[in-house]
Amino acid sequence: MGDARRRLLLDVDTGIDDAVALMYLLATPGVSVEAITCTAGNVGARQVALNNLALLDLCGHAGVEVAIGSEVPLQVPLVTTEETHGDQGIGYAELPPPRGHISTRHAVDVWLEAVRCHPGQITGVVTGPLTNLALAIRAEPQLPQLLKGLVIMGGSFNYPGNTTPVAEWNTHVDPHAAREVYAACEGLPFEKLPVVCALETTERIECTPAHVDAVARAAGAEPEVLDPGERDGTRSRSSNAVVACLSDALRFYMEFHRSYDQGYIAHLHDLFAAMVATGEATFDERLATVDVETGSPLTIGQTVADVAGMWKRQPNARIVSGNHPEEVFALMVRRLADLARMHG
Template structure:
């Protein structure tokens, strides 16, 4: 299967409605800013779960990013503060104490929604059956809880895109487990079980490490982002001192640059080079059909009982278990085209933001 919504002169892209569940997170932040940059995308709401940082900090990050991008009216709701059955583990060493690296954003003027994230999922999808695509770039806790409340969510959603898992590929948290799934493996297992036996077009699209780690952001990509924003080349270079702050004339470019510098330093510290894996940004591009990929049907399950292998995702591509498929796993993608999409679209948003001046509070 190959999905790609290409620009055609004079033909507007079809409207897309996204309900986003995040644990923001540097790559979640880029994914959010990207969706805000797309004129055809309507962000129905953002729900927040604990993961990279605590759920309240996730919500504050999202509110601040919405304000920075001139979109403060999007609802932001807090959900699960902890996984279903195991203690919460966060990863501030990867994403920084506030989850957005070195970036420092002012306290947002808008408040967190009084609704719980589970209520948002259930009420919005019931009110708009067949219209909303869910995008989960953090642990699956909120979505699992929403499924307990409304088991018909898989049929009521237009689609679901998940960043998570790794298949025949090293994990990034344990040797076999990917971060989002490892934070709440019981939730992930419930979600995949809920999709078993559904038609192929209703199965979740799973963006796993073997393809998301190909979305490797390099210094040259940040340079091009600054140029696309009309703010001049943005220089984040390995020879510069750690923690150097951006002086970009674009507040949005400066924010992303300061966040991504932290992420690059983390990857270098762990022997992966001066790069940043933008897992969630790929998932966002895929969710709105703006980057090419292929996918394979599979039956997916998650290990929850073994201390050695907890959080490991297992895929049966050949039907050996005798169970119907419950996921479509991305099998190939095009990193170069994905970065063209991200840089051009986010750069255009940053350019518009500079022309409009600072966003109005509230």
């Protein structure tokens, strides 16, 4: 019999929404997180790794390899965003020091061994800048063909950016890496083309206080009230460690969104990408050839999609064009409640 598991290799810059995505993946039956590689983005790469190790402990999955890759983008200076995700990257959440250790291997070596030893079996999921993947493709140009599939959270198409007027955060942190990855995917078979979850669909995934309370209630924990009227920095009083972590992380994110007049919500970009990777989220898509601006100071990091074939180049992406937020949150509540019952 074949292996029915969905084998995922994650590359993340954890990050509040990365953290929620990881918790979901660890709670989803039939999903195997083969390894987690870390890149700088929301916070520095070493802090990303520590966050991942601590979350693995919280969720009862200690032992998954966590490796650091490049700690800086390919060509531009590193910019991180602690004002969005907190000094440690996971908002107000405070987790015990991890019991596990950062791998001695470089992220690129983790990617190369995974795809060479298990060709056609590993789906890559990148929810941070594409630096590590670009470096891995430089070392193994056949890497996109060796993957089963690839899911990328990044970019914005005919939609405002969230970092500059035209650029999304992950792509803006390392536009050169994004450009190299898309170029390497040109002409792949349809099923191996990267599925790109960009802002026009990920910003539809608006988490509210009611969603967090629903997780707590479904887990059999006490109600979890995230009250917009409470002072900033209020901490969860839940006795359930998973609920408290989720609540404290998302409270910071909701306060951030409110400070930019977006409401007391949290955009869970990476959770949607994770659900695309597991096959649990339904979505519409369109084929396109994507390129990334790297030369213009005005528009650096902008993702441009040729849907009509004007460039006369082969497609290199399947851009998500429609999704179903209510489906995403129903899944989130079910999976994270299961996690909270088991490990809270």
